[in-house]
Amino acid sequence: MQYAAPRGTHDIMPDETPLWHWLEEKFRRVTRLYGYQEIRTPVFEHTEVFARTSGESSDIVRKEMYTFEDRSGQSLSLRPEGTAGVVRAYLQNGLNATMPLAKLCYIAPNFRYERPAAARYRQHHQVGIEAIGSQDPALDAEIIGFGRHYLDDVGLTGTALSINSVGCPNCRPAYREALQAFLQPLLPRLSEDSQRRFETNPMRILDSKDEGDRDLTADAPVMLEYLCEECQDHFARLQNHLLDLDIEFEVDRRLVRGLDYYTKTAFEFKHAGLGAQDTVLAGGRYDGFVEQLGGPPTPGIGFGSGMERVLEAMAADGIRPVASGPRPDVFVATMGEAAHKFGVSVLGQLRRDGIASEMSYGSRSLKSQMKQADRSGAQLALLLGDDELSKGAATVRWLQTSEQQFVELDELPRRVKELLDATREAPPVSPAPQE
RNA sequence: GCGGGCGUAGCUCAGUCGGUUAGAGCGCCAGGUUGUGGCCCUGGAGGUCGUGGGUUCGAUCCCCAUCGUUCGCCCCA
Missing domain, CATH: 3.40.50.800 (Anticodon-binding domain)
Structure with missing residues (x-):
C-alpha cells in the first residue's frame, strides 16, 4: 500500500455515510425541538483562543494541539474542542449585544494529537450545543435534557447520567486548599500519575482509576461540601428540574472536568459497552469563559458528543438503523x-x-x-x-x-x-x- | 508520552515445526442463455504474506527496527 490515511484518522466510506447522515439528522431534529441554531466556525483558530480558555496546564493545550505557523509567522491551531471557537464567533459577531440568550449547535471535526485507541481518534467528529447568556439552572436542565433526548432518539437508552458541581472561582480555591492539605501526607503513597496531578489538577486525583488511589482518597473532602451558597443553590435547583423532567441521574461527587473553564454544573453520559473511552456525551457550565476571551461577564453552558463513540456504542448495542444509501428508481x-x-x-x-x-x-x-x-x-x-x-x-x-x-x-x-x-x-x- | 497483543487477496480468516507454483469463503469480472437480473454451475483477475534490515544455502514463518492497528494507562468526545 502506497499511502494510508495519517495515524488516528479514518475515511468514512460510501457504505457508512448513510449511517452518519442518519445520526446527524437525529441530532438536527432535536436541535429544532429545543431551538438551537447551527453555527459553523473555522477549523483552525489563533492558538491563543484555545490556550487562553482551556487552561495552560490542561493536557489539551500542553501536548495535544495541532499547532502550526502560517507563512506570516502567526501561530494557529486546529480546533481541539468546540466551545472556544463558538464563543469567539459569538463575541466577534456581536451576538452578546443582539441575542440575550444565544442557543447554538454544531457538527464538526475536532483534532487532538494523542495516541489513538478504541473510539479515540486524532480527527474525530462531535455534535455539540452551547447556550450563552443565562445562569438559570433551568437552562442547565435543558442542556442535559437535550443530551438525554438525543441519546434516547439514537437508541442508546442505557447510557447513565452523572452530574456534579465543580464550584466557581469563589469557592473552588478554598476547596483546592483543603484537598491539597488532605493529600499532602498521602503523597508518597499515591500513584505516580496522581503525584503529578497534585500540582496540576488535584481534583483529578479523586477521579483516578488506580485502586490504591481510590482507597487512600476514600475520605477525601469533595467539592460539594465546599460549595458557596450560590453554587449550592444552583446545584439543588438543577436537581429539582431534572426530577421534574423525569431525567434519571446520579450525583457523582468525584466527577471532574479536564478543562479549566468549567464552573458549577459538570455532567457526563457513559455507555457500558465501550471500554476505557466510555464517555459518549459530556459538558458543563463555563461562566467565566466569555470574559477570558475579552467579552463582558456572560454565563454559558454546553456539551459535546463524539460521533464515533456514539456509533460504536450503537454497534455494541446492536442498533443498525440504516441498511443502505440512496437507490435509483x-x-x-x-x-x-x-x-x-x-x-x-x-x-x-x-x-x-x-x-x-x-x-x-x-x-x-x-x-x-x-x-x-x-x-x-x-x-x-x-x-x-x-x-x-x-x-x-x-x-x-x-x-x-x-x-x-x-x-x-x-x-x-x-x-x-x-x-x-x-x-x-x-x-x-x-x-x-x-x- | 508509557506498557502488552496483532499485521497473509477488496473483506473475514486458514497456513507454513524455516524449503520450490501461499489457500478458503464472501465480494468483483466473465461464460453457461449471440435480448433479460436474483438461484445454480464453470472459469478468471486480484497477494513485493505491512515496510526496512539481520540470521540462514534458503525467511511469509526466527531476530531487530519502523509504520499501522488494537487493549490498558495518561487524557478525553
Missing part, C-alpha cells in the same frame, strides 16, 4: 451502439423529470447490465435495443416481479412515474430500515 440497459447513444438522452430526460436514474457505461452484455440493475436497487429497468428503437418505444421491466411492457417514448416519463408511485404506495418486501 430506474436503471437503463441498452443493446448496441445506437441504443446506447439513445439511452444517454433517455437517461438525461428521466433525470430532468425528477426520476433518479442510472445506466451502465462501457459495452457490457445485457446480462451484466441486468445484474447491475438488480444490485443498484432500482425498481424499474428500462431496456433499449433494436426492437425498441424501431418501434419508438422502451421495454419497462418491473424488477421485483419480472413483468414488463412496451411503453411509447413520449409516454415514458408519465408511465414510469405511475409505476413508481404504485410501488411506493404498496412498498415491496425489501428490508425496510428500522426506525
Whole structure:
C-alpha cells in the first residue's frame, strides 16, 4: 500500500455515510425541538483562543494541539474542542449585544494529537450545543435534557447520567486548599500519575482509576461540601428540574472536568459497552469563559458528543438503523451502439423529470447490465435495443416481479412515474430500515 | 508520552515445526442463455504474506527496527 490515511484518522466510506447522515439528522431534529441554531466556525483558530480558555496546564493545550505557523509567522491551531471557537464567533459577531440568550449547535471535526485507541481518534467528529447568556439552572436542565433526548432518539437508552458541581472561582480555591492539605501526607503513597496531578489538577486525583488511589482518597473532602451558597443553590435547583423532567441521574461527587473553564454544573453520559473511552456525551457550565476571551461577564453552558463513540456504542448495542444509501428508481440497459447513444438522452430526460436514474457505461452484455440493475436497487429497468428503437418505444421491466411492457417514448416519463408511485404506495418486501 | 497483543487477496480468516507454483469463503469480472437480473454451475483477475534490515544455502514463518492497528494507562468526545 502506497499511502494510508495519517495515524488516528479514518475515511468514512460510501457504505457508512448513510449511517452518519442518519445520526446527524437525529441530532438536527432535536436541535429544532429545543431551538438551537447551527453555527459553523473555522477549523483552525489563533492558538491563543484555545490556550487562553482551556487552561495552560490542561493536557489539551500542553501536548495535544495541532499547532502550526502560517507563512506570516502567526501561530494557529486546529480546533481541539468546540466551545472556544463558538464563543469567539459569538463575541466577534456581536451576538452578546443582539441575542440575550444565544442557543447554538454544531457538527464538526475536532483534532487532538494523542495516541489513538478504541473510539479515540486524532480527527474525530462531535455534535455539540452551547447556550450563552443565562445562569438559570433551568437552562442547565435543558442542556442535559437535550443530551438525554438525543441519546434516547439514537437508541442508546442505557447510557447513565452523572452530574456534579465543580464550584466557581469563589469557592473552588478554598476547596483546592483543603484537598491539597488532605493529600499532602498521602503523597508518597499515591500513584505516580496522581503525584503529578497534585500540582496540576488535584481534583483529578479523586477521579483516578488506580485502586490504591481510590482507597487512600476514600475520605477525601469533595467539592460539594465546599460549595458557596450560590453554587449550592444552583446545584439543588438543577436537581429539582431534572426530577421534574423525569431525567434519571446520579450525583457523582468525584466527577471532574479536564478543562479549566468549567464552573458549577459538570455532567457526563457513559455507555457500558465501550471500554476505557466510555464517555459518549459530556459538558458543563463555563461562566467565566466569555470574559477570558475579552467579552463582558456572560454565563454559558454546553456539551459535546463524539460521533464515533456514539456509533460504536450503537454497534455494541446492536442498533443498525440504516441498511443502505440512496437507490435509483430506474436503471437503463441498452443493446448496441445506437441504443446506447439513445439511452444517454433517455437517461438525461428521466433525470430532468425528477426520476433518479442510472445506466451502465462501457459495452457490457445485457446480462451484466441486468445484474447491475438488480444490485443498484432500482425498481424499474428500462431496456433499449433494436426492437425498441424501431418501434419508438422502451421495454419497462418491473424488477421485483419480472413483468414488463412496451411503453411509447413520449409516454415514458408519465408511465414510469405511475409505476413508481404504485410501488411506493404498496412498498415491496425489501428490508425496510428500522426506525 | 508509557506498557502488552496483532499485521497473509477488496473483506473475514486458514497456513507454513524455516524449503520450490501461499489457500478458503464472501465480494468483483466473465461464460453457461449471440435480448433479460436474483438461484445454480464453470472459469478468471486480484497477494513485493505491512515496510526496512539481520540470521540462514534458503525467511511469509526466527531476530531487530519502523509504520499501522488494537487493549490498558495518561487524557478525553
